Amino acid sequence: MASSEEILKPRSDDSAAPSDGGEPSNFIYDIIDEHNRTGRFGGRVHTRFPPEPNGYLHIGHAKAILINYRTAQKYGGKFNLRFDDTNPTKEEQEYIDAIIEDMRWLGVDWEDRLFYASDYFEQLYEWAVQLIKDGKAYVDDLSAEEIREYRGTLTEPGRESPYRNRSVEENLDLFERMKRGEFPDGSRVLRAKIDMASPNMNLRDPVMYRILHEEHPHRGRDWCIYPMYDWAHGQSDSIEGITHSLCSLEFEDHRPLYDWFLDQLGIHHPQQIEFARLNLTHTVMSKRKLRRLVEEGYVRGWDDPRMPTLSGLRRRGYTPEAIWSFTEAIGVSKSNSVVELSLLEHHVRQDLNRRAPRVMGVLRPLRVVLTNYPEGQVEQMEAINNPEDPAAGTRPVPFSKVLYIEQDDFMENPPPKFFRLAPGREVRLRYAYFITCDEVVKDEAGNVVELRCSYDPATRGGDAPDGRRPKATLHWVSAEHAIDAEVRLYDTLFTVPDPDNPPEGKSFTDLINPNSLEVITGAKLEPSVRGAAPGTIYQFERQGYFCVDPDSTPDTPVFNRTVTLRDTWAKIQQKEGGA
């Protein structure tokens, strides 16, 4: 992850956050600058990312993580990772482990500050007792349904619970017995005593604790009452000395409650600031929907390369650097937005173009026999590993009489703008020779199965002494030296940009792209890729970026296509409605 460092480096500038061509400013920085100006937190900036371990992290979380992390870095502050593990019915150790792994991969550093909200349960309990003693919280015996009825609606005030005015003594007794496990799940809750008529539903005596006789992944059987999000979150922030509690928009109307608890307790009071979460076209981002895709078998798992999860993106070949630059590019604001997938793809291409070694691989092979090439001769052609990086050097690629080229690189009746191989036409084989197609061999069904071509020995390396310049350069692989590979080509998981809003009567699962995965088994790759470790990324010249999948075996590597190269020919074809 060392290569992240240059990107990760905080910008050193004066506090005014000018946009002097470096990191763009945003409204959060403006707020912090104001805090720094007035001395609200003594110049301190401390952020956190508080995931609930009930699913895998996705690209939307990456945005949230990096907003928090970059903010801390920019101001020379600190960043915590804290599991918001207050609901044992939904949380699992598997998710805790996966979240840590994904965040490490992303390249954020919480140093020694990995925390669990559940480690604060004792303190939270004491504070709850304090609120009860202050007459600001009470045990309610109403059922869940009754509480809902008493809460009122968006336009009508709620009613106070008949248990709202119990004595402090009774509340203390009941609450302690809740904690001791004397009551069954759902029989009672602890509620804050605020205002049942508040236009903000969150302030209508919100539930602070519920009874849950449940094994907790981090606390085991220590507790059978669990704090609700609103009661746990702000106090956890406070305990950790968080200054700026950055969260997503839907918590905006929780802020008054966040503030209320902290004010009642009179403890360190962070500032909650809300920003819009990330939406991406052609995918879904809610944990609920992602879980359905996994559990109902629409994808192979949380790390399926079609998933927007960090583990999926990683397996697909996305790099942390690409995700960093993408999240920087999309900015930070409060308006709901949907970012086009093409922007994410742009950032992987940009990163991979810089660093991926180039290699030749033929996805759909078409046999080519060079009729005038000596039988049994093998030449090692010198190929450049990365034209963007001279230090990457060169490698030898074997060339011989029988080759494979891409089926798409030949057309028997080429349209005007098709520059590749055709009968009688000469093209260049990259780093090798010019070849001319002399004869087309077909099977009984009329399919082209082989090309018989002649090569020009004077063009070795790809240049003609007479200055001839073919309009096309094709990639190729020597048949006898090629290694076989499985290649998985991916398309968007959904056929429409906005699967979250399916048409009447349809579910988002009805919009899944049936062609989101195409498996090619007979691909032929140049021998240099043999033995590449899972995770290794190459550019297959003229085609795209491909990443070695963990499913690979020693004899047959499996590659995932991360993203295609920009393809102007494909665009021309599309425009002309051509095949």
Next chain:
RNA sequence: UGGGGAGUCGCCAAGUGGCCUAAGGCAGCGGCCUUUGGAGCCGCCAUUCGCAGGUUCGAAUCCUGCCUCCCCAGCCA
């Protein structure tokens, strides 16, 4: 018809009363270059800032009214 937010180019997003006849990126469109129809380079792409009024010498930026979209009635987070 309660409360809380948001509306600037197809998609993000700067902009905080004059240097805005509105940055930048993506997408798109032309062209150059090219041993990847890749990359790179050059150019084009909002007289207009949800709408309507108003204030001002001057408004995307201030005021008023309206419209549209999002969030909130879990003992989820």
